[in-house]
Amino acid sequence: MIVSSTYYASAKYRSIKPELEQLQPDIHSCPVCLQMANLITRDDVIPAFTEHCRVCNQVEHYLSVPCPGCEQETRLDEGDEPFSCIHCGHTADRYDLVDEDDSLPEDYHPGNTPAGCSQCDGYDTVCQYASGYLCTQCLHFTETLGCCDYCSYSSTTVSEYSSMCGCDFCDGHPETWDLYDD
């Protein structure tokens, strides 16, 4: 089983090698199939990375964050596991680690975070980050948040008809409910 999948991976690797050579130096070894076919791309705006292996199609998203314990850049993988530093073992809540909201409770603040993420249906997973908002669960970054006119909850995608249809986190006005029934 392992022999045949390794065989398959190296055959596939040979077939796409010319294409991969164009993409140097962003190609690294894949932790799953061990081929030099793992393309790492960085988001244009924030230090978020996507690894996509062209041989086995393994995809990983992660954010590079300075560890509060040892200050080394550490990888925070997408998901809902708490942050745990591979260098010093420091652990932290994902949201607290990434959130850059430094307003004080006594400041006037519209208070649109924590917000909801329409990409992963995360409730209260979106924090303030860099010039916008970042979902601490799926690492989706957006410049702006919407606010639902029906339930007043902020999230990454809100329809312009939210006063009737609601958002991903509420059902909207009861008058609209039967519109979706067959």
Ligand SMILES: [Zn+2]
């Ligand atoms: Zn792979």
Ligand SMILES: [Zn+2]
């Ligand atoms: Zn650390």
Ligand SMILES: [Zn+2]
């Ligand atoms: Zn999300």
Ligand SMILES: [Zn+2]
């Ligand atoms: Zn809503």
